Amino acid sequence: MSDLQISRTYATDKTIFLPVFDGLFISRNGGTTWLQRQTRMGLMTGLALSTSFNSDQDMIATTYVGRGIAISANGGTTWSTSGWPNPTGRKMNFFDSQVVKNPNGSQTVVSATNSYIGSSNDFGGTWTVKFVPRFLAIDPDLVTFTTLRASPNFTNDKEIYLGSRFHGVLHTKDFGKTWRLQRGVPLDHPVTSIAVSPNYINDRTAFVATRAGQVWRTQDGGDTFLRVGASSIVSIGWVGQSYSWVAVSPQFATDNLVIVGTNNGIYRSTDGGTTWTKETHASVGSNAVVQQVEFSPNFDTDRNIFVNVRGKGLFRANLNGAGAVTASQNITLSLLENENIQFTEFQISPTYAVDSTIVGAARKNIYKSTNGGLTWAVAGFPDN
Template sequence: MLVKLNKIQISCIRRIALITAFFLSIGTTAMSAHAHTPHDMVYAFAASPNYASDKTMFLVTDGAYTGWRYNEILRSTDGGLNWVDIPNGMNHPYEYSVLRVSPKFNTDQTVFAGLKGKGGIYRSTSRGDFWESYNTGLAASNLIVRKMEVAESSTGYVLFFTDANGALFRRSSTDANWIQVLDKTNKVTVIAISPDYATDNTLVIASDSGYLQISTNSGNDWTELGNPTGTIIYDMAIAPGGAAEIFLATPSFGIFYSSDGGSTFINKGNNLPNEALNNIAVSPNYATDRTVFCTSLKQSVFKSTNKGDNWVLFDSGAQVTKQTALLNEMTDLQVSRTYATDKTIFLPVFDGLFFSSNGGTTWKQRQTRRGLMTGLAASSNFNSDQKMIATTYVGRGIAISADGGSTWSTSGWPNPKGHKLNFFDSDIVQNPNGTQTVVSARNGFVGNSTDFGDSWSVKFVPRFTAINPDLVTFTTLAASPNFTNDKEIYLGSRFHGVLHTKDFGKTWRLQRGVPLNHPVTSIAVSPDYANDRTAFAANRAGQIWRTQDGGDTFLRVGASSIISIGWGGQRYTWVAVSPQFATDNLVIAGTNNGIYRSTDGGTTWTKETHASVGSNAVVQQVEFSPNFGTDRNIFINVRGKGLFRANLNGGGAVTASQNITLSLLENENIQFTEFQTSPTYAVDSTILGAARKNIYKSTNGGLTWAVAGFPDN
């Protein structure tokens, strides 16, 4: 068990702040001097209780694609030098609120993840290699996890959590169900568990108004301690030694300390700043070193070696990014359970992961997110030329491969100063004469190339100051199949909805029907666009929009029949159009609540219920086979489950499916962030999948996979 308790979080503020933060982190000029690019904010963290020997940590950060995808849990087993994604079984669309590791992790390998948005708790008994729901006994109204702490018991662990309503629940390693120990009238917001819980069975809780209660029998009975601070409480910690000494961190009056189990408290704060203190943590070796750590809203880390009587600031280097609410900046502070040996302190905050291995005297930052791949496309002649193009965020920018992804080179996009460029998507169009045009975009610019990226014609996309004064930041794009003649491109953005040009960037128009306050996650253009003038856009609010007049108007479709779940900003949606659209009018939508199909061009929608993929699958991407007219296959990337190849009947319904990346997920923790099928799939059966560190390639329709390289290697 780690000696740490997070501060109070106000979820509605935090959710807005987290999305805003990614948007602001796009430009390097907005980053602090200490922040990494891409920004590797930490939303939740836990370290192994055996950190001195196993160097194992878990954290939650933005996904390996871009910030408008789902968060991911990462694991490091070398002290944070390297990180792997551990998604297997995390088949939900929710954000994470907390991570905790079993005190007996060395033997039980157990990790817990608490979720927001009615996801409850997930548990792994394999160091995170596989996760499963751990919610037996909880009602739907109890599945928003605000706080969670784990204690060591004589038989294993005891887990406590408080839900969004303020009720407190308990479950031990031998229990089959969760048990409610306090109802919602207690408004629990902070939990502190005694380091000696295995013998004293003690925990303390604080309400949203600062009132304390203590239990010495595992939460079965409670004694009220009143409100000793006269204000709310951001954090609490119990020192080793029979739960006699308790520390409170408050927003107004510094640190409060009790030496008699909470009966009385005194104020301590010599040399602490005159601002809110939001984290406090106690050394596991407190009986001999009397050491306590804390942070304020703007400064970290303060250390006391005399039970909090005096404090010294040891600058961690963590900065206030101003990209989130101030209360969400210095979000966490934890002390290694093996502190007596390794002297390690963890500071997982919005600015990143900081740690000290000498008791807080000096600090280092670990990078958890590196160059991200944001787009992948294969040549329309892939079977013969093996050409691929990839876009990256903080890397090569646009990378080109001529050998199926084994080796990569930087494209010829103009970059006279040699900056690392951030690109967000590419599209390849087969021209009538057999040549190809590549279209790509970065913040404020769009370009096209007729020599597969060696040289580019680049256009500046003007600012729309009435909407946002900054450069237009793109998320996705799709060019007209007839681009060589009509020069049309649809681009999805973060703040500007859908943009459309009909003359390759000379003029632009905003599709004002599409909301501006939700990132566009997918755009698909009809293969018969020259005749039907149809295109679709999907966004993170779970909405699909359609134009049937070449972008003159966009109208929402499926508003009453496509039902996403969870918070409105987490309803990631994908849309794909059949290669046979001119005759079958088939459109597929992937949502965080399964697959929907339309057989009338998007006017009406039906939910897919076939059990093989899952009616409630969290779909990250769906694509038609380029050979759909013959093989009737679509490919569906499902969060926490893998990539499925599904067969559709004449009405567009799934008749069977196969998980073609199950072995990658189970054996290597590989979940694709994006995949593409070769345009010449009918001949080469090639599928390309991008993961955190590699591109994988299958040349037999997904039966087997091999590493093909990575653009930034």
């Protein structure tokens, strides 16, 4: 559920608007009965880039009430429908995808829709799809996913963490043959973000962020989840709308750096999530409603993170050795001021050190920069 909106002439028309995950609901009798109204179709819900993006220019996008999964072989200029089985040709809803680089240099795409997960070894051409069963003790409905993260050693361990709306976190160690609910993570608020340590094969660490502004950590490969930062990560506003995002440093094995974005700025931990410090830099501090945080894939050299701030744009921030922001630049200010463009999601090329590519999704277009955000050009859109 999002913010309830009441008509300014409620005294006479009794009208209430309720935007929720499945669309817009309207009541004209003070909430006694509700009617659903169609909202915009083809909303983009996820972006992922090939681990060899500088050479192959492959991208994958997930959409809500649209193609479901779309693939591009030319950096987002044109798109085609993936090979996910869809015998009836219906509009499909997908919520996230990830491209995992395998130890042998190949890559695997993992994606999810309601009650199904799939993996592809040919970048979306063909898929192996598994059904995710109901958990009747939790909720009689099908499992509705919000986000996913696979183990960086997925080709060998087949581990996936799936975030959901009403089932908390689900975990599989055999690509969907069996599942377990991570009961340490509450079920009453949707999971908004999952981050898995790049050193997962050794440290067994993953983080989960929720819409309640909470962060949870496992250090035993999902056997137990414990909340971290309960007293130090402080969100503001209504608990159910305290959106949060978690990101782990590419150098986590040595720097133990974790960043959490909240509706009250960003917080950092330099001890793997045990203790937290609030960032005070003006660009991403207390007045920043953070929608997404990502580390530069070249973080060990450039010390950059990217922070998407609602209403302000996408910032590239430089961190010192202690993980604090020392400087930042709004790299989408021209888009925001000249075209009122705000990204709903962005991704950094895994080969950023070579190609300096950033891709951002807005409501009607995908924007791409090949110079680290200095300039932007419009690419195609998956459901056009």
